[in-house]
Amino acid sequence: MIPKDPIMLLSYVNTMLRDKYSSVKELCRACGVEEEEIHEKLKTVDYEYDESSNQFI
Numbered sequence: 116m117i118p119k120d121p122i123m124l125l126s127y128v129n130t131m132l133r134d135k136y137s138s139v140k141e142l143c144r145a146c147g148v149e150e151e152e153i154h155e156k157l158k159t160v161d162y163e164y165d166e167s168s169n170q171f172i
Contacts, residue, residue, distance in 0.1 A: 117146055117148055124156055132169050
């Protein structure tokens, strides 16, 4: 289960992307979460996915 709080989600997602998954698509598939849900929630705290660095910045 992924965190609901956007800041906690940011930390969780970026850690998982750094340590385990090569893309946000792969992470979402593994966690059973809609990719759009992650993007929308992190946009609320002004973070967007950067494919070249594989993290939300």
